[in-house]
Amino acid sequence: MKKHNFYAGPSVLPEYTKQKVAEAALDFAGTGLSVMEVSHRGKEFVAVMDEAIALVKELLNVPEGYSVLFLQGGASLQFLMVPYNLMKAKAAYLNTGAWASKAMKEAQFFGEVVEVASSKDKNFNYIPKSYEVPADVDYLHITTNNTIFGTELKSDPDVPVRLVADMSSDIFSRPIDVAKYDLIYAGAQKNLGPSGATLVIVKDDVLGKTGRQIPTMLDYQIHIKNESMFNTPSTVAVFACLQTLKWLKENGGVAEMEKVNIAKADLLYGELDRNKLFVPTVPAAEDRSRMNVTFVMAPGYEALEKEFLDLATAKGMVGLKGHRSVGGFRASTYNALPLESVQALVDAMKEFEAIH
């Protein structure tokens, strides 16, 4: 049976990526060896790293003066590395959910953390709009997509201070203006590859300004100088990311991804707004995530939750159970999820409505 992969992360990858990793697990670049068992300093793997970095720059139109890194440790380690490298004494955070809150916690090691706004009052079901950023902060940190709560900041904000963005779950889903950001980071396991690689895009001249001594592995400048090879990178994960980047380019890049993602989101939110059995958890259309569509049973139909999950599961849908802090359902609709999977979900919702 054809599976429809709605996992929130690690999550659906292109068939191309899976096929290429399967091949390279046995024979990589004609070496007769697995991609897992060749030196990261060998010319074959160096070519992988170089091409992956070049494709990130090409696909996101990264301006001069920025470095692209593939590190380890996920976004969670970036929560620490960002303030270690950028925060002198005071930083601002927009609190849009669990991941933003975790990022704020790590920043508190380094000075004062200003929460410029929070949507916690409504269980993070919206993106705060009007807030002031103090002029004296070292940066403003935003989380562009909130995997758990299904909200997304779908445009690049103009702010009067340095801007840092956790784009773990929506990078490459639309064109972005990298020049508006000073640092972007993203765990790979949504739109890029398997877990184990972390993408960082950083403006070189914002680094080295805190006066703080930084442990070697947490220092972006060390990784830049060593072209992401200060220590052994996660070679298989980076190889897999490269395959997805190639697939992205082959399929029209981020502009085309945005079109498809809008079509998928319109289809699913349209059904959620129409179908009397379901309610999306994010009321404002402009705040609704195109990557993670969160919804619950409508009032009076709560008891049907398990029955719908069973129906969807029987139709090959996996990963639809919502996060415990929201409940209900979450359909993650990353780049590699085809429109037909969203259609299958919508069809299941219509079928369920007809039954009840």
Add this chain to the structure above:
Amino acid sequence: MKKHNFYAGPSVLPEYTKQKVAEAALDFAGTGLSVMEVSHRGKEFVAVMDEAIALVKELLNVPEGYSVLFLQGGASLQFLMVPYNLMKAKAAYLNTGAWASKAMKEAQFFGEVVEVASSKDKNFNYIPKSYEVPADVDYLHITTNNTIFGTELKSDPDVPVRLVADMSSDIFSRPIDVAKYDLIYAGAQKNLGPSGATLVIVKDDVLGKTGRQIPTMLDYQIHIKNESMFNTPSTVAVFACLQTLKWLKENGGVAEMEKVNIAKADLLYGELDRNKLFVPTVPAAEDRSRMNVTFVMAPGYEALEKEFLDLATAKGMVGLKGHRSVGGFRASTYNALPLESVQALVDAMKEFEAIH
């Protein structure tokens, strides 16, 4: 042509591991999904993590009171995490090479680092034997195998303080007495799997004693409490490590590995001691690594270095070029390297001797 993989790391893996990763890249545990695209919280991947941890405990006979973790960031991040978690004010390090020196550098963030002995005077070509460990240090740190310089501490030392060991390049190559250590760590990319996973074995009751606040991702207690799933682990890398652990168990475990490793080392060092064209760089037999056999052309034959490398390359041998700080050659002979590959190298050396 059959390849003989002498890379120092990432390095040769069992055919079993490569085959299982290739299969799971397309269909993992009967899910119809790739191991790269399923949730780490799903029952299928949780079973992978649980089995990997259980097999580490079984194969190394890990006593009660120890936790086994799979983290990210390689040994290089452990250089930082060890002192962050264990060092109150003073720690002792045995300096046996480049990796030990890097570990010492990170420890200096946290207090006084005592170098109890160093073999730097002879380009790290021996393991210092007689040294005093100050009674008031928080731990002694050793590097059991020195990948670059070809030395190895092949027994478990008795020391009067806490003992921490970087076993990145010889873990699982012989039985060890885990009870003698308080913390063991190892990057996966030698005897365990691909890069991207880091194994840590830590005695629970040595943690939480420094009084220091530790950033979340650098705190072993956080990872223990969350069973290596505080954040998304490097799922493919851990899956691959599990396959190697299964292969290890199937092939007699670490006791059998030690026998084969001794046989391989005896064969290669025997030839190096016999053949007039080559000289091993480590003079003392008891210090010679069974994992990385370093050698150079004998005096008067230096000009033949490239010719021998070309001969070996023509016979399918890869990764034999020595590290720049030692020169000459390095044959890495990890668990998964078959005896026939060492025999092929020895045959090539004999053939080369016959030519000259």
